[in-house]
Amino acid sequence: MDLLINHFWELTITGLAIGAVYALVALGYTMVYGVLRLINFAHSEVFMWGSFAAVWALMAVGAGKASGLGLAGYLVIGFVAAMTVSALIAMLLERVAYRPLRKRNSPPLIALISAIGASFALSELMGLRDKPLGWFNLENLRDYLGRPRENLPLPLQIQTKAVFPVFNYDVTNIDLIVLLSAIVMMVILDQFIRRSRLGRGIRAVAMDPEAAALMGINRDRVIRLTFLIGGIMAGAAAMMYLLKIGVTRYNAGFILGVKAFTAAVLGGIGNIRGALLGGFVLGVAENYGSALFGSQWKDVVAFLLLVVILLFRPTGLLGESLGKARA
Amino acid sequence: MRSLFKIGVPVVAAALALSACGGTKGGSSSTAGGSKACDLKIGFFGALTGDAANLGINIKNGAELAVNQYNEKNADCKVQLVTFDSQGDPSIAPGLAQKAVTDKKLVGIVGPAFSGESKAADPIFEQAGLNTISASATNPALSENGWKTFHRILGNDATQGPAAAKYIKDVLKAQKTFVIDDSSEYGKGLADIVRKDLGSQVAGNDSIQQKQTDFSGSVTKVTASKADSLFFGGYYAEAALIVKQLRAAGWKGTFVAADGVKDDGFIKAAGAAAEGAVVTCPCLPPDQAPEFATAYKKAYNSDPATYSAEAYDAANVFLDAIKAGKTKSADITSFIGSYDKKGVTKQVQFNDKGEPAHVSVWAYKVQGGKIVPDQEIK
Numbered sequence: 001m002d003l004l005i006n007h008f009w010e011l012t013i014t015g016l017a018i019g020a021v022y023a024l025v026a027l028g029y030t031m032v033y034g035v036l037r038l039i040n041f042a043h044s045e046v047f048m049w050g051s052f053a054a055v056w057a058l059m060a061v062g063a064g065k066a067s068g069l070g071l072a073g074y075l076v077i078g079f080v081a082a083m084t085v086s087a088l089i090a091m092l093l094e095r096v097a098y099r100p101l102r103k104r105n106s107p108p109l110i111a112l113i114s115a116i117g118a119s120f121a122l123s124e125l126m127g128l129r130d131k132p133l134g135w136f137n138l139e140n141l142r143d144y145l146g147r148p149r150e151n152l153p154l155p156l157q158i159q160t161k162a163v164f165p166v167f168n169y170d171v172t173n174i175d176l177i178v179l180l181s182a183i184v185m186m187v188i189l190d191q192f193i194r195r196s197r198l199g200r201g202i203r204a205v206a207m208d209p210e211a212a213a214l215m216g217i218n219r220d221r222v223i224r225l226t227f228l229i230g231g232i233m234a235g236a237a238a239m240m241y242l243l244k245i246g247v248t249r250y251n252a253g254f255i256l257g258v259k260a261f262t263a264a265v266l267g268g269i270g271n272i273r274g275a276l277l278g279g280f281v282l283g284v285a286e287n288y289g290s291a292l293f294g295s296q297w298k299d300v301v302a303f304l305l306l307v308v309i310l311l312f313r314p315t316g317l318l319g320e321s322l323g324k325a326r327a
Numbered sequence: 328m329r330s331l332f333k334i335g336v337p338v339v340a341a342a343l344a345l346s347a348c349g350g351t352k353g354g355s356s357s358t359a360g361g362s363k364a365c366d367l368k369i370g371f372f373g374a375l376t377g378d379a380a381n382l383g384i385n386i387k388n389g390a391e392l393a394v395n396q397y398n399e400k401n402a403d404c405k406v407q408l409v410t411f412d413s414q415g416d417p418s419i420a421p422g423l424a425q426k427a428v429t430d431k432k433l434v435g436i437v438g439p440a441f442s443g444e445s446k447a448a449d450p451i452f453e454q455a456g457l458n459t460i461s462a463s464a465t466n467p468a469l470s471e472n473g474w475k476t477f478h479r480i481l482g483n484d485a486t487q488g489p490a491a492a493k494y495i496k497d498v499l500k501a502q503k504t505f506v507i508d509d510s511s512e513y514g515k516g517l518a519d520i521v522r523k524d525l526g527s528q529v530a531g532n533d534s535i536q537q538k539q540t541d542f543s544g545s546v547t548k549v550t551a552s553k554a555d556s557l558f559f560g561g562y563y564a565e566a567a568l569i570v571k572q573l574r575a576a577g578w579k580g581t582f583v584a585a586d587g588v589k590d591d592g593f594i595k596a597a598g599a600a601a602e603g604a605v606v607t608c609p610c611l612p613p614d615q616a617p618e619f620a621t622a623y624k625k626a627y628n629s630d631p632a633t634y635s636a637e638a639y640d641a642a643n644v645f646l647d648a649i650k651a652g653k654t655k656s657a658d659i660t661s662f663i664g665s666y667d668k669k670g671v672t673k674q675v676q677f678n679d680k681g682e683p684a685h686v687s688v689w690a691y692k693v694q695g696g697k698i699v700p701d702q703e704i705k
Binding site: 003006007010011014015017018146147149150151152153157160162172174244245246247252255256286287289290291294295296298299 | 377532539545568577592596599
């Protein structure tokens with residue numbers, strides 16, 4: 001208890017930083033649910049592939065110790081690589097795993113199974129990433145891949161520095177980078193959904209797909225766009241995760257995916273601002289929980305919180321539905 | 328666009344099929360042998376895939392080397408090494424053990440590798456009378472069950488734990504030590520011993536979960552406690568992340584862990600943050616057994632890693648039993664009980680609980696990106 005009181009701000013800020021990662025991944029779950037009424041369980045692997053893309057891109061440019069402008073350059077490379085690959089994987093997923101089913105009007109459960117299958121496939125493909133080396137005689141690339149079932153570290157090294165104090169805690173540069181980039185992404189997305197034509201299209205489809213189609217909105221395009229945005233956000237989250245945690249691995253998406261999905265439900269599934277709020281609340285709650293009861297209880301605390309909140313607000317903190325959330 | 332779908336489905340199916348291949352290769356038929364006891368098998372039981380796979384693979388390689396050397400000398404009557412990949416998971420282990428005991432050609436098991444899976448699988452081996460020699464399971468309680476078939480070839484945590492505590496007190500001369508465990512059979516057992524031995528020097532405690540990745544809660548506790556050293560009971564996957572996140576938060580103390588962290592995977596993942604970390608291990612540095620090290624390097628193109636040499640010795644005990652014509656369970660048990668021969672790691676001898684008679688614990692240090700021997704802890 002003393003720990004929670006004396007280190008309240010430290011726990012809050014580091015919790016917000018990891019919560020930002022949850023929040024950005026949660027966006028992907030919540031938006032796809034909004035337009036398709038589908039829980040895209042493979043979204044966690046979209047995140048995982050993005051994290052590998054960032055590591056490999058930074059390895060390729062020879063990133064090492066960096067600060068100042070060099071660091072900014074590496075960060076841009078990492079973010080762009082992760083966002084690009086995550087977006088591509090998300091689009092591919094929609095094309096291969098969901099659209100064929102949708103065209104045949106399959107029941108929702110089939111799409112759910114397809115999502116789980118795609119999730120395993122993507123994760124295991126990464127877990128077996130060293131196999132093609134043998135087939136194509138590319139042994140000299142082995143150092144890039146790392147051991148396939150093990151942690152692959154981010155080559156970029158950032159000297160941690162205290163940037164500015166918040167009460168009795170000095171915020172570090174890493175937490176600041178993570179939080180700032182998360183807020184930038186969130187504001188851009190929020191404004192895009194609220195103000196742009198395409199964003200209006202997404203909201204229209206979420207609210208009433210048939211009426212939207214009658215008004216001339218191309219539903220397939222909106223769905224593609226939703227996956228694209230979800231992928232980009234997951235990619236950004238992947239780079240932030242790497243900055244915070246330092247390594248990735250083939251199954252890194254699983255637990256994070258569960259947490260992000262929880263965050264989406266916590267905030268009200270289908271609700272964009274809800275997902276953001278849910279992510280932050282979850283990250284902070286986990287930290288408080290581990291300070292109060294020990295780190296092994298952090299998941300228990302997080303899920304208890306979920307249950308309690310759903311008891312009193314069954315539709316999540318900000319209520320369900322993408323369409324009705326904000327106009 | 329349909330073509331994409333056509334490619335996609337087989338890829339998905341193939342990946343799913345591949346993922347299902349993580350099972351076992353061993354445990355085949357059990358036809359009765361001829362008059363001469365040939366085609367016998369030795370099993371390896373431990374993680375070959377999963378989070379701590381490296382530790383298991385090192386052990387398997389050591390045992391495999393012993394079997395291959397035996398087969399070179401005894402080409403007319405070969406022994407086969409079969410592997411049981413438990414993924415280090417106590418929930419998978421009992422099923423695999425049931426499978427192993429049905430194989431009548433199996434004379435012994437090198438393993439199970441970890442303490443948790445040993446606790447789950449050893450009762451089945453005991454009931455079936457299949458002898459085991461673990462090259463790595465160090466939880467002290469394992470030898471307290473009265474299992475006749477249980478043996479291990481290395482010192483348990485009741486020797487490693489106090490040695491780690493002694494190193495922290497006498498060599499590091501630490502004043503305040505924070506202790507973290509990973510809630511596993513192995514990690515918690517070890518950390519509890521260290522906690523007890525350090526007594527009032529313990530500045531704080533925390534428990535984490537395996538597979539956890541964000542340790543900001545623990546980091547806050549460690550930095551708040553102003554500890555100058557930290558002992559972690561657990562495996563290398565989590566250890567690397569903890570030390571990395573501690574260093575990122577500016578913690579300057581010494582990171583101490585035990586044999587579960589003694590693997591290159593720790594340094595690969597932690598990078599510069601691993602530098603200066605101390606790892607204890609009831610295992611000999613490779614330069615103490617040069618012949619074995621050369622043979623291992625020739626066979627696997629890498630230096631022998633943690634417990635490779637122990638596994639080599641363990642497999643040789645079974646091979647000697649086969650050579651002496653012992654194939655019945657009780658015969659092998661008594662053969663192991665009276666075994667007394669110099670192996671590459673130590674004078675191999677077991678007491679009546681199955682514990683090794685001669686034990687030494689070494690401290691290793693991470694220096695220049697490598698785990699190098701520091702000193703024997705006496």
